[in-house]
Amino acid sequence: MKKLFLALSATVAFSAAAHATTIGVTMDKFDDNFLTSVRNAIAAEGKAQGVTLQFEDAQDDTGKQLSQIQNFIAQKVDAIIVNPVDTSATPKMTQLAVAAKIPLVYVNRKPEDKELPANVAFVGSNEKVSGKLEGEELVKCLKGKGNIVVMQGQLSNNAALDRTADIEEVVAANPDIKIVQKQTANWDRNQALDLMNNWITAGDKIAGVAANNDEMAIGAILALKQAGVDPKTMCIGGIDATADGLSEVANGNLYVTVFQNATGQGKGAIDAALKMVKGEKVSSYVDVPFEKVTKDNYKTYMTK
Amino acid sequence: MEPLSNTLAAPDRKPKRQRRLPTEFGILAVLIGIALLFEALGWGIRGQSFLGNQQRLLVMILQVSVVGLIAIGVTQVIITGGIDLSSGSVLAVSAMVAASLAQEPGYARAVFPSLSGLPFIVPALCGLVIGALAGFINGSLIAITAIPPFIATLGMMVTARSVAQVYTRGQPISMLAENYTWIGSGAVPVVIFLVTAVIFHIALRYTRYGKFTYAIGANPQAARVSGINVNRHIMLVYTLAGLLSGLAGLVTSARAQSGQSSMGLGYELDAIAAAVIGGVSLAGGAGRITGTVIGTLILGVMTSGFTFIGIDSYIQGIVKGIIIVAAVVADQYRQRRRRKV
Numbered sequence: 001m002k003k004l005f006l007a008l009s010a011t012v013a014f015s016a017a018a019h020a021t022t023i024g025v026t027m028d029k030f031d032d033n034f035l036t037s038v039r040n041a042i043a044a045e046g047k048a049q050g051v052t053l054q055f056e057d058a059q060d061d062t063g064k065q066l067s068q069i070q071n072f073i074a075q076k077v078d079a080i081i082v083n084p085v086d087t088s089a090t091p092k093m094t095q096l097a098v099a100a101k102i103p104l105v106y107v108n109r110k111p112e113d114k115e116l117p118a119n120v121a122f123v124g125s126n127e128k129v130s131g132k133l134e135g136e137e138l139v140k141c142l143k144g145k146g147n148i149v150v151m152q153g154q155l156s157n158n159a160a161l162d163r164t165a166d167i168e169e170v171v172a173a174n175p176d177i178k179i180v181q182k183q184t185a186n187w188d189r190n191q192a193l194d195l196m197n198n199w200i201t202a203g204d205k206i207a208g209v210a211a212n213n214d215e216m217a218i219g220a221i222l223a224l225k226q227a228g229v230d231p232k233t234m235c236i237g238g239i240d241a242t243a244d245g246l247s248e249v250a251n252g253n254l255y256v257t258v259f260q261n262a263t264g265q266g267k268g269a270i271d272a273a274l275k276m277v278k279g280e281k282v283s284s285y286v287d288v289p290f291e292k293v294t295k296d297n298y299k300t301y302m303t304k
Numbered sequence: 305m306e307p308l309s310n311t312l313a314a315p316d317r318k319p320k321r322q323r324r325l326p327t328e329f330g331i332l333a334v335l336i337g338i339a340l341l342f343e344a345l346g347w348g349i350r351g352q353s354f355l356g357n358q359q360r361l362l363v364m365i366l367q368v369s370v371v372g373l374i375a376i377g378v379t380q381v382i383i384t385g386g387i388d389l390s391s392g393s394v395l396a397v398s399a400m401v402a403a404s405l406a407q408e409p410g411y412a413r414a415v416f417p418s419l420s421g422l423p424f425i426v427p428a429l430c431g432l433v434i435g436a437l438a439g440f441i442n443g444s445l446i447a448i449t450a451i452p453p454f455i456a457t458l459g460m461m462v463t464a465r466s467v468a469q470v471y472t473r474g475q476p477i478s479m480l481a482e483n484y485t486w487i488g489s490g491a492v493p494v495v496i497f498l499v500t501a502v503i504f505h506i507a508l509r510y511t512r513y514g515k516f517t518y519a520i521g522a523n524p525q526a527a528r529v530s531g532i533n534v535n536r537h538i539m540l541v542y543t544l545a546g547l548l549s550g551l552a553g554l555v556t557s558a559r560a561q562s563g564q565s566s567m568g569l570g571y572e573l574d575a576i577a578a579a580v581i582g583g584v585s586l587a588g589g590a591g592r593i594t595g596t597v598i599g600t601l602i603l604g605v606m607t608s609g610f611t612f613i614g615i616d617s618y619i620q621g622i623v624k625g626i627i628i629v630a631a632v633v634a635d636q637y638r639q640r641r642r643r644k645v
Contacts, residue, residue: 031474155617184617189560190567194367198611201360203352222561226490227359243413244478244562 022052023273024072025081026065028109030057034262035083038108041266042081049270062086069093072102079103079273087112094120103276107269116284119276123268123286127159130258131166131212133292134237137256138170138208141235145176146207148235149199151192151220152184153212160184163212163239180204185216192219200227208235214245214257221253241293241301249298257293259301264288331583331598334631338602342609349613360608362491368604369493370395370559370568372597373552374575375582376504377439377545379596382579383508384541385521385588386446386453390460391549391575394438395568396468398553402431403477403563406484415477424483431557432550438464439546443539461572468565477563488558496555498597500548505593517541521588578603581631602631 023046027039039055046053054077058065062085072080073096080102084090090111097104098117106122116122138148150167153160164182171177181199185192192211196219199206211217217238221231231253238245241259248254265288272282293301339355346354355361365372374391381388404415405427414420438460445456486492508514516537519527528534552571557563582599584591606627610620 031469033474152617181611181614182617183611188566189562189564190370190556193559194363194607195611197363197367198360198608201357201363201608202350202612203357218562219560222559242476244476247478 020050020052021078021274021277022054022075023079023081023270024054024056024068024075024077025083026056026058026068026072027083028058028065028085029060034260035108037262038083038266038269041263042107042269043266045267045270049274051270051274058085060085062089065089066092066096069096073097073100077102078277079105081105081107081269081273083107084109084111103273105269105273105276108265118281121272121276121282121284121286123265123272123288125260125265125288125290127162128166130239130260130290131163131210132170133258133290134163134210134239134256135167135170137292137294138210138235138237139174139177141255142177142208144174146235147178147180147205148208148210149196149204149206150179150182151195151209151211151216152182153187153216155184160187160212167210180206185211185219187213187215189215189219189222192216193223196220196223197227200224200229206234209237211236211238214238214240214242214248214254217254217257218244218248221248243302246293246298246302249293249295252295255294259291259293261288261291328583328592328594328598330634331581331595331602331631334581334634335598335602335605338609338627339605342605342612345609345613354609354612360612362494364604364608365494365497365601366491367607368578368600369497370552370556371571371574371578371603372497372600373500373548373555374571375578375596375600376500376593377548378572378575379579379582379584379591379593380504380508380517380541381453381545382576382584382586383517383521383588383591384538385524386538386542387457387576387586388442388542388545389454389457389572390438390442390464391545391552392568392571392573393461393464393468394435394546394549395553395556395571396565397438397464397471398431398435398550399557399567400468400471400477400563400565401434402427402484402554403480403557404472405430406480406557407477408479408481411479414479415472421481424486427484428487428554431554432547435550435553436543436547439543439549440539442546443542446542447535447538465565468567471565474565476565477557478561480557480561480563485558485561488555488560493555493559496551500551501593501597508593513540518589521590523589574603577628581628602627 025042027035029035043053056068058068065085069080080097082093084106087109090106091113094104094113097120104120108124110124111122150164152164171179183195185195200223209217209220211220217236220236224231224234235255237256238254239258241257245254245257249257268286268288272286275282342354346352378388378391405419405422407414407420409421442457442460445451446453508517516532519532520534520537524534556567578599579596581602582595584596606624
């Protein structure tokens with residue numbers, strides 16, 4: 001059995017080497033923290049699989065990204081991985097790849113195509129889940145009752161709207177929990193600090209804070225500390241599992257944060273692309289689940 | 305020096321004083337008006353007092369202290385007939401540099417692991433020097449190459465933001481030591497803001513520095529002819545504005561207990577708004593620190609007021625924009641009517 005497995009893996013390795021698969025990758029931005037993790041994961045997995053990778057930086061410019069894709073097609077790469085600058089521009093990209101019969105994988109950001117055709121896939125996390133995980137954990141912390149405030153990200157940003165909607169959905173299912181205040185702090189720690197200060201003085205009894213990201217949750221924690229309230233007595237939630245967020249979880253100030261798996265997305269993108277190159281069928285949506293991070297499991301994320 | 309100061313349009317000369325003093329009263333009336341409006345709405349909507357809450361009064365000033373510090377610098381720049389668009393970005397660079405030198409000892413991801421546990425004065429001084437240096441570059445560009453201040457400081461705005469990002473390749477700087485974060489805790493930012501305001505109020509009204517600043521703004525040619533070293537003075541004013549942006553950077557990073565390259569985004573516009581609301585003329589030569597402080601407080605009262613009565617986030621900007629313009633229009637109208645009388 002073991003021998004058979006060895007022989008099998010040897011053939012796989014051999015065939016991969018023989019083909020010397022080339023994959024073109026275009027990323028929205030090279031200097032974004034999270035996207036850098038995704039990019040590193042793509043590079044690592046590509047290396048492990050013996051794939052030649054060509055990375056391009058679209059510098060947040062949709063026009064540039066389209067030209068990069070056209071260049072990949074002209075070079076006859078075996079597959080293309082796109083982290084879209086603007087998700088509403090993806091139908092055009094899909095069309096180009098399909099016409100050239102080159103497999104295409106979107107990573108991290110959900111394309112706005114009505115339906116992805118065969119040989120085109122999306123590898124990413126379902127944004128609708130992160131707020132839900134945060135909300136459900138806060139409900140547990142609140143033991144099903146109390147007033148909470150919601151700190152939103154930038155109001156023009158889909159992630160902020162989705163995460164807020166998730167929280168509202170969870171709260172709606174728990175009649176004893178009430179959202180007493182809801183406002184934007186633009187993902188920003190300082191703005192969140194000021195906002196929380198204002199809420200504290202408004203005199204509402206607040207038992208919890210649901211922030212759209214960790215930075216704002218930390219702003220709330222700082223404001224509470226300065227107002228002489230121990231954040232540990234409150235139920236505070238964030239999303240992102242940033243290094244600072246995790247250390248607040250370790251301190252017990254942040255009750256929950258949510259981890260988006262950059263490594264999983266990068267690896268998943270390479271896997272999907274290679275499968276399609278080999279002619280295997282890939283589901284049009286490969287879900288890389290969000291992961292809930294609390295005091296019980298934060299240590300495993302410290303190194304990620 | 306005697307004959308010189310006599311020939312200059314000193315801001316505190318008797319006839320001017322009679323015309324100017326009410327300018328601040330006008331804007332003060334607007335501030336009180338807005339506060340009373342929220343007071344009334346507060347009782348109507350939330351059933352509690354808006355102003356009768358010491359903690360809230362503190363928060364109102366606290367949240368605009370950083371913008372206020374920048375506004376004090378920008379006020380002087382505007383009085384010379386210039387503008388400074390770089391304050392927010394310079395704040396970010398100072399915040400990053402200072403934060404990187406103020407990290408707790410033994411933190412694994414420190415920027416400079418060997419440079420932790422330094423005394424407060426090191427990061428503070430470095431942050432201030434960086435700010436002053438950026439301001440000095442602004443001033444030198446404007447004085448020596450004679451390019452418009454708008455362009456020079458726009459260049460600095462873009463460059464400094466990028467320097468802040470490059471410094472740690474976008475990574476935030478966390479775990480700041482307590483001997484550093486004290487300048488951002490409690491009411492300390494408010495004290496720094498108000499003390500700075502008093503210092504520059506005195507400097508502008510009662511010293512040669514102030515007389516030169518107004519003279520250059522009112523008429524640079526005349527100032528030059530009357531023996532003022534205009535270039536050197538312009539450099540000084542921009543350097544001080546940079547220094548204040550640096551100070552704002554220290555306070556911001558200490559408050560957030562973190563240095564981030566996106567800090568202070570758009571603060572320059574809030575600061576300019578505060579100055580303009582406070583009666584500082586973009587044409588140069590007129591305006592005072594007291595007006596700017598009141599303008600800053602108007603921004604703070606509005607932010608707290610909106611949150612207090614629960615105005616939807618989506619429409620806060622609309623109301624804020626209208627109030628800013630309306631405050632200035634009302635003030636202009638009132639002044640024009642006075643002149644006709």
